[in-house]
Structure formats: C-alpha cells, structure tokens
C-alpha cells in the first residue's frame with residue numbers, strides 16, 4: 001500500500017466509479033470499496049503490487065521447469081544466434097569429430113580439470129524434455145541429454161568464495177573497432193546446482209548438432225534461451241564477473257539484456 005501510486009489510485013477510482021455509474025450515477029461515495037482504507041480494497045491493491053519477481057521468489061528458484069512427453073516434441077530445435085562458428089580452433093576440433101575437445105573447468109576450484117567428450121558421456125547422465133523460450137518470442141520443445149553441472153562441480157571442488165559459473169564459448173561475434181567479442185554467459189551457484197542444469201551433448205536422441213552448440217552446451221531450464229551458452233570451451237568459477245569482457249556477466253547482458261532472465 002505504501003508504494004500505491006497516485007496514478008494507479010486515480011485509475012482504480014475512475015474504473016470503480018465508472019462501473020457504479022452505470023446504475024447509480026453520482027453515487028460512488030456510497031461504494032464502500034472506494035473508501036481509502038477498506039480492507040478489500042487494500043487486499044486488491046497489494047495483490048496488484050505483487051510483481052513478477054516477487055512471485056518468482058515465492059515459487060522458489062529451486063522449483064523444476066515443466067517437462068514434456070515425447071509426443072509433445074512437434075518440431076526440430078530451431079537453431080539461433082551462432083550456428084556455425086568459424087573460429088580456427090573450433091573448426092579444427094570439429095573436423096576431427098571433437099575427439100580432441102577438452103572442456104576446461106577452472107577458476108575458484110580445488111582441482112582445475114579438463115574433460116574429454118568421452119569422459120563426459122561416461123558420467124551419470126540426465127535426459128529431459130523441456131521448452132526453450134527465446135527472448136525473440138519463439139519456443140521449441142526438445143529432448144536434451146547431458147551431465148548435471150552439479151556433478152562436475154562436486155568433482156572439481158568449488159571454493160567457498162565462488163559465486164558464479166562463467167561459460168566461455170568458441171564463437172566470436174564481430175565487435176566493431178575493438179575486434180571480435182566471444183560469446184559468454186554466467187549463472188549463479190543456485191542455477192548451477194539446479195537438478196535440470198545440464199551440460200548437454202545430446203539432443204533429440206542424437207549427438208548435439210553443430211547448429212545447436214556441439215560439442216557441449218548448457219541447459220538452464222528456468223531461464224530464457226540466451227543464458228544457455230552453446231560451444232562451451234571453458235567453465236570458470238568466479239566471485240565476480242565485473243572484470244570479464246563488458247562486466248555484465250554475458251554477451252547479451254553487455255548489450256543491455258537482463259542478467260537474470262527467469263521464466
């Protein structure tokens with residue numbers, strides 16, 4: 001009630017008076033709901049004040065994203081953003097089917113470690129059918145298979161001051177005068193350890209295609225598509241991302257998108 005703005009108050013009053021006016025022109029003073037401290041009116045206005053983010057906090061970020069059945073996969077996974085990185089190192093790894101690929105995990109960890117694709121495939125896997133929502137306004141339901149990021153974090157041992165996982169990607173966006181800017185993203189430890197956060201190497205029962213981020217991309221199912229870094233080269237555990245690239249925690253964040261893209 002404290003932040004109830006004059007603008008909204010006028011709007012509510014006008015609306016209620018308008019409705020009352022249909023039958024009782026000029027009688028709005030008799031409508032108890034219009035009295036400033038009427039309990040029903042107070043309850044209604046505080047419900048209006050519940051913002052999207054407050055609701056999200058109530059639901060809890062640990063909640064699982066909805067999972068779908070096989071029959072609900074009605075389309076291929078539409079590739080978006082980078083779909084064919086032309087970084088030399090990436091092209092080299094790709095032509096040899098990513099046999100030489102190593103995922104590097106470092107930063108604030110006890111044991112910096114690198115993983116081959118085969119090692120990742122031999123770890124306990126999770127498969128989930130989820131809906132991907134892009135900020136551009138389209139969605140696709142697809143099936144993802146990969147290693148829970150939590151399992152990797154437990155293996156390398158995350159130090160207590162680590163607050164974010166930063167995903168460094170192979171694809172480079174053109175950055176004007178400053179040259180190329182690599183795609184990167186970051187999530188906090190709550191999302192990193194969420195049971196549906198996986199490093200996916202499989203999609204719709206096949207190896208992850210290059211267009212969708214081969215050899216490895218992250219799924220962060222409670223957030224929008226741009227958080228789900230494709231072509232992951234390295235995961236860096238950090239206390240702050242202020243010193244990384246534009247300092248906002250991601251390629252699109254450096255261009256003005258929200259760091260937290262919860263859905």
Ligand SMILES: Nc1nc2c(c(=O)[nH]1)N[C@H]1C(S)=C(S)[C@@H](COP(=O)(O)O)O[C@H]1N2
Nearest residue numbers: 078079080081082134169183212225228230
């Ligand atoms: N490395 C990298 N990751 C990325 C992007 C990108 O351009 N490069 N685009 C993001 C956006 S905006 C979306 S919607 C999804 C697209 O994933 P898809 O190609 O599997 O549909 O990847 C995200 N991750």
Ligand SMILES: [Mo]
Nearest residue numbers: 134135225226
């Ligand atoms: Mo997107």
